[in-house]
Amino acid sequence: MANEVIEKAKDNMKKSIAVFQKELGGIRAGVANASLLDGIKVNYYGVPTPLTQMSSVSIPEARVLMVTPYDKSTLDDIEHAILASDLGITPANDGTVIRIVIPQLTGERRQEIAKQVGKLAEKGKIAVRNVRRDAMDTLKRQEKDGDITEDEQRSLEKQVQKVTDDATKEIDKLADQKSQEITQG
Incomplete structure (x- = not known):
């Protein structure tokens, strides 16, 4: 039962990392990336x-x-949805397709985006820490109920902390990679 707590914590932390990766994919780094348009909703009927x-979204250049x-x-609906999004890009409608030219990023804009990556990373770490807190609370409850001994609780808490540290390092690594990608251009 105690190992279930750790497995559940690992699973939830992996999910938090996956959400963070998905959010990173939506950040514009000066190159065309189809995932930029993932969050856009078009008013269709x-x-x-x-x-x-x-x-379909393709990357011809x-x-x-x-x-x-x-x-x-x-x-027209798609064009309006792209314009209304917070991407800051202007679509060009030629009657059959919409072309979106991703502008070159300025140094100032790169810094803003790097800060945005940092904020997303912090949000991801908070999610991981919340998972850790829930796991620790569960372990304390199990020890209080007599399901596990105090020594087992301490051992399991160390395991939960190790999993948390690993997840936090993974988020930091992903954030650093994205920041490098943005600042290198």
């Missing part, structure tokens, strides 16, 4: 629909995204 379900809608009548 009154229903907010993910852009990726309504069109290093800094160009091309959105090809499955239904050509949705071009």
Whole structure:
């Protein structure tokens, strides 16, 4: 039962890291990346629909995204959704596809994005620490209920802390890689 607590904590920490990675994928680093458009919802017949379900996104050049809608009548809706997003990019609608040129990042903008990565990393670490807290509380409760001994509790808490440290290091590593990618351009 006590090992279940550690396994559950590991699993939840992996999920926290996966969420962090997904959020990192949505950060613009000066190169075209189809995941930039993942969070965009298009108003399709009154229903907010993910852009990726309504069109295919390709990368014909290093800094160009091309959105090809499955239904050509949705071009204007897709264009409006991209404009309304917080990406800060302007789509070009040529009547059949939408081209999005990813502008070169300025030094100042790179610093802002690097700070954003830091904030996301901190959010990820907080999620990991919350998982640790829940696991520690569960272990304390089990010890209090007599399910495990005090020595077992201490040993398991050390294991939980090690898993937490590993997850935190992984988040730091991913954040550093993304920051390098952004600042190197």
